[in-house]
Structure formats: C-alpha cells, structure tokens
Amino acid sequence: MFAGLNRNLGRYYNILRKQCYNNSLAASFLAFSARVIHSVFKLYHQKIDVFISPSQFLKDKIISYRIEESKIMVISHLIDLGNDEPNYNFDDYVVFAGRFIRYKGIMTLIKAFEGLPIKLIVVGSGELQPEIQNFIKMHNLENIELSGFITGERFKNIIKNAKFVIIPSEWYENSPLVVYESFAMCKPVIASNIGGIPELVTEDVGLLFEPGNIGDLRKKITTLYYNDELIRKLGKNARTKVENFYNPEIHYKQIIKVYRRLVDGRN
DSSP: OOHHHHHHHHHHHHHHHTTTTTTOHHHHHHHHHHHHHHHHHTHHHHHOSOEEESSHHHHHHHHHTTOOGGGEEEOOOOOOOTTOOOOOOOOSOEEEESOOOGGGTHHHHHHHTTTOOOOEEEEOOOTTHHHHHHHHHHTTOTTEEEEESOOHHHHHHHHHTSSOEEEOOSSOOSSOHHHHHHHHTTOOEEEESOTTHHHHSOTTTEEEEOTTOHHHHHHHHHHHHTOHHHHHHHHHHHHHHHHHHSSHHHHHHHHHHHHHHHHHHHO
C-alpha cells in the first residue's frame, strides 16, 4: 500500500515546502494531508470513473501519479463568443492580465519593458504590487500603466484594442483562460513555453519564449509589435481557432460523449 506513497512523498512535500496554497503553511498542510490520505487509500483510483483535463500537459501529470490513462479525457475549456464581432484593429499598446505573484512572471515582464518605447497596460493586483510600483518609479518606466483589477466590459475593451497579450508565466499553467479570451477578441498571444500553454499558443496564433528569459521576451515583443500585418494574421487565426475548436457546441458534444461512455460502461 505504501510503495506508491514513498515514491510520491517527495512531490507531495513540495506542497508544504513551497506553500502552494495561498502562500499559507496551514492551508498547504491541509492540502498535503489530503493528498497523502488519497494516496494511501487510493480514493482517486477507486471512486472516480473519469477525469476531465483541459490539457494534455495536465493529463500527463495525472498519469505520473499512477492514474490509469484510460480514465483521463482531454477536453479544452470553452468560450462563448455571444454577439461579439471580430475586431482586427488595435491601438498602440500591449496587455498583461493576471495576479501580481512571482510565478506569473510579472517582474520578468516589467524588466523586459525597461528601455522599450512600447506601452504596456498591466491589469491586475496582488502581493508584488509594492515591488512593481517601486521598480517602475526607480527606473522611470513611463511606458507602463498599472490599471488595477478590472472586469466586465472595461476589461474586454482593453484586450480588444490591444495589439497583443503577454503571458510570462514561470510556473506550470494548465490551460489559461486569458488565452481563450484573447483569441476570442482576435488577439495574438506571446507566452512562456511552459506547462499547457504551448498546446494553445501555437505558431499560427502567437509566439513563445523561454520562461524567465528577459532578452528572449523582449525580442519576441519587438518582433511582433512592429509587424502590423503579422498581428492581424495571427489575430484572425486566433479567432478562427476559437470558432472551430473552443465553442460551446463542440464542448457540449465532448462532455456528452464522456457521459455516454460512463452510462454504457455500467449497462
């Protein structure tokens, strides 16, 4: 019973060591304890018929924890375009939208814009905000605008009128919703080559850079920013990708297929 636990205990311990849950030792201890209990009693193996993963990356991670591959189905997130019409026009700025925490790569992004004559609008808030504000002030980065936490139509309009969106994550992302939202609004994405991101941000809809590499990120930003034709081409491809692969109808059919498989397996 404990053989598998011994093999995985080191990975579980990282939950505590890195305080993965809300940077809280107490919350991380509860998560660690739950994971150990599930491993000892094999609750995931015995009580769950199907796992739905939004990325192949996550599926591979689940398999590494000794879950049968046949139990895991990859179904991407969906995004409902509603009445939003395509918009391939843009103003002279780019966008980051996310929490101000270390593993989101926000400081790498801020440093990449030092010396660039390009406007960056930063949407979000979080624990690193004082550090970010101080860095911007010390280096006189007038090209960076901190807009705070924004939702709804105002957020949508900021994305819609940008040239592109940047996702500089430095820790595993599964299938970030901001990628889907950007594609829906006809925006290419420059993102870190990490986790499940490369499954979404392929070369026909954006550019990838090495996580944490300021020089590589700066190069990708300038390459795309000054090529309006490429921005529109990638933006059109991004919108088409949402319409063809991430729409509600396709998602519904994939989910129903899973349920039918479960029902048929019990009859």
